[in-house]
Amino acid sequence: MDSATLVTVAGSAVTGTAILAATGLIGFKQWIALKQTELTTHNAPSVGLPQTxxxxxxxxxxxxxxxxxxxxAGVEL
Structure with a gap:
């Protein structure tokens, strides 16, 4: 393999890794926001129905x- 091919493959690998990392970070931030929303709505006072x-x-x-x-216990219902 010549050096141009190696540089292209390495560049593609770095770019792909960066895209995956950025996508994962965005997803993680949105998941944290979802969990914060769940916690704030869970602690909010409720009106009868959820308690029921x-x-x-x-x-x-x-x-x-x-x-x-x-x-x-072996009791017949």
């Missing part, structure tokens, strides 16, 4: 645990 949904989910989980404990 959380209580329903908690009751469902408790019911599933009760059923699993009954199965483990």
């Amino acid at each position: 949904a959380a209580r329903i989910d908690l009751a469902d989980i408790k019911e599933r645990i009760r059923k699993l404990e009954a199965i483990a």
